[in-house]
Amino acid sequence: MSAGATRDAIVKRADALFYEGGFGATSFSDIAGLVGISRGNFYHHFKTKDDILDAVVALRMERTRRMLDAWEAEGGDPRQRILSFVHMLVANRAQIMAFGCPVGTLCCELAKLDHAAQHKAADIFGLFRDWLAVQFRALGMPARSEELALHLLAWSQGVAVLAAAFRDEAFIRREVATITAWLDGLASNQSD
Amino acid sequence: MSAGATRDAIVKRADALFYEGGFGATSFSDIAGLVGISRGNFYHHFKTKDDILDAVVALRMERTRRMLDAWEAEGGDPRQRILSFVHMLVANRAQIMAFGCPVGTLCCELAKLDHAAQHKAADIFGLFRDWLAVQFRALGMPARSEELALHLLAWSQGVAVLAAAFRDEAFIRREVATITAWLDGLASNQSD
DNA sequence: ACAGAACTAGGACGACTGTCCTAGTTCTTC
DNA sequence: GAAGAACTAGGACAGTCGTCCTAGTTCTGT
Numbered sequence: 001m002s003a004g005a006t007r008d009a010i011v012k013r014a015d016a017l018f019y020e021g022g023f024g025a026t027s028f029s030d031i032a033g034l035v036g037i038s039r040g041n042f043y044h045h046f047k048t049k050d051d052i053l054d055a056v057v058a059l060r061m062e063r064t065r066r067m068l069d070a071w072e073a074e075g076g077d078p079r080q081r082i083l084s085f086v087h088m089l090v091a092n093r094a095q096i097m098a099f100g101c102p103v104g105t106l107c108c109e110l111a112k113l114d115h116a117a118q119h120k121a122a123d124i125f126g127l128f129r130d131w132l133a134v135q136f137r138a139l140g141m142p143a144r145s146e147e148l149a150l151h152l153l154a155w156s157q158g159v160a161v162l163a164a165a166f167r168d169e170a171f172i173r174r175e176v177a178t179i180t181a182w183l184d185g186l187a188s189n190q191s192d
Numbered sequence: 193m194s195a196g197a198t199r200d201a202i203v204k205r206a207d208a209l210f211y212e213g214g215f216g217a218t219s220f221s222d223i224a225g226l227v228g229i230s231r232g233n234f235y236h237h238f239k240t241k242d243d244i245l246d247a248v249v250a251l252r253m254e255r256t257r258r259m260l261d262a263w264e265a266e267g268g269d270p271r272q273r274i275l276s277f278v279h280m281l282v283a284n285r286a287q288i289m290a291f292g293c294p295v296g297t298l299c300c301e302l303a304k305l306d307h308a309a310q311h312k313a314a315d316i317f318g319l320f321r322d323w324l325a326v327q328f329r330a331l332g333m334p335a336r337s338e339e340l341a342l343h344l345l346a347w348s349q350g351v352a353v354l355a356a357a358f359r360d361e362a363f364i365r366r367e368v369a370t371i372t373a374w375l376d377g378l379a380s381n382q383s384d
Numbered sequence: 385a386c387a388g389a390a391c392t393a394g395g396a397c398g399a400c401t402g403t404c405c406t407a408g409t410t411c412t413t414c
Numbered sequence: 415g416a417a418g419a420a421c422t423a424g425g426a427c428a429g430t431c432g433t434c435c436t437a438g439t440t441c442t443g444t
C-alpha cells in the first residue's frame with residue numbers, strides 16, 4: 001500500500017514549504033512535523049536535503065507538463081491557450097502576492113546559493129517557453145515565436161515580483177488586461 | 193577616525209553578501225570574515241541580524257535616491273532619464289544574470305520569511321516607481337503616469353528574473369531594445 | 385595625565401542544522 | 415508461519431547559528 005506513499009507525502013509537503021518559506025529556510029523538522037513522521041526517517045527515502053529538492057523540482061516539472069497538456073487538450077485556439085497561461089496570475093493571485101511565483105523565486109534563490117539544481121529549476125521556465133512558442137507559432141508568427149514566448153514569460157514574472165512586493169491585486173488585474181490587449185494587437189500589428 | 197567606520201564596513205560587506213548569497217544564507221561569520229573583525233564584535237554595532245538588514249536596506253535606499261538624483265541632475269529629457277533606468281539592466285547584466293535584481297530578490301525572500309523589513313525593501317521599489325511616474329508625467333501623460341511607472345518596473349523585473357534563470361545576455365539586450373521602442377511609441381500612440 | 389566612553393577579541397550559551405546509526409516494527413512473499 | 419525486505423522512531427553526531435558576556439585595548443576630552 002505504502003508504495004512510496006510516505007515519500008510522496010514528504011515531497012508534497014516539502015514542495016509547499018519550499019514555496020512558502022524558501023528552500024534554505026525550510027528544515028527537515030518543518031517537513032517532518034507537517035508530514036507527521038520522525039525526523040530521522042528521512043534518510044530512508046532521501047539521502048540529502050538536495051535529493052528532496054530534486055524530487056520537488058521533478059514534481060513541479062511534471063505538474064507543469066500536465067497543466068500545459070490540459071490546456072492543449074481543452075481545444076481552444078492558440079490565443080485562448082496563451083490566455084490560460086496569463087490567467088494563472090489572477091487565479092493564483094493570493095499565493096503570488098504572498099510568496100511570489102514558485103518557479104521564479106526558486107530559480108533566484110538557487111542562483112544565489114549557486115546550487116546545482118538551478119538548471120533543473122530553470123527547465124520549468126523552459127517548459128513554459130517552449131509551449132508558449134508553439135502557441136505563437138500557431139498564431140502565425142513563426143519567426144519571432146521564441147522571442148515572444150520569452151517576452152511574455154518575463155512579463156508575467158515581473159508582474160509576480162511587483163505583486164509580491166506591493167501586495168497589489170489591482171495591479172495584477174490591470175497588467176493581465178494589458179497583456180490581453182497586447183496579444184490581440186499582435187496578429188494585426190506585428191511592430192511590437 | 194573610526195566614527196562608524198567599522199559599522200559602515202559591516203553594512204557595506206553585508207550588503208554585498210545579502211545580494212550575492214541571500215539574507216538567510218549569510219551568517220555573522222561570513223560578514224566578519226569579509227570585514228576582518230571578530231564575530232562577537234557585532235553586538236556593539238548591531239543588536240540583532242535584523243538590525244543589520246535594516247541598515248542594509250537603508251543603505252540601498254539612500255544609494256538609490258542618490259542615483260535617481262544624479263540622473264535628474266544630468267539634465268537630459270524625460271525620455272533620456274527613463275532610458276538611464278532601463279540601461280541599468282545592461283550595465284549590471286553580469287550581476288543580474290548571477291544573482292538577479294537586488295531589490296526584487298530581497299523583496300521575494302523577505303516575503304517568504306514574513307519578515308518585518310519587507311515593507312522597507314518594497315519602499316525601494318516605491319522610490320523607482322515615484323521617480324518614473326514623474327518622468328512619465330513630464331513626457332506628457334499625467335493620467336497614467338503611475339500605471340506606466342509600475343508597468344516599466346515590472347517589465348525590468350521580469351527581464352532580471354529570466355536573465356538570471358537562463359543566464360541569457362542576448363535576451364537582456366533584446367528586451368532593452370524592445371522597451372526603448374515601446375517608450376518611443378508611447379508619446380505618439382497612447383493606446384498601449 | 386587621567387577618567388570615561390568607544391571599541392574590540394575571544395569565547396560561552398543554548399538552540400538548531402543536516403546527516404547518520406541502531407533497534408524495532410510492519411509488510412511482502414513463499 | 416517463517417525469512418527477508420521495507421519502513422519507522424528516536425536519538426547521537428559534529429557543526430553552525432544568532433546572541434550575549436567579559437575582559438582588555440584604544441580613543442577622546444579635559
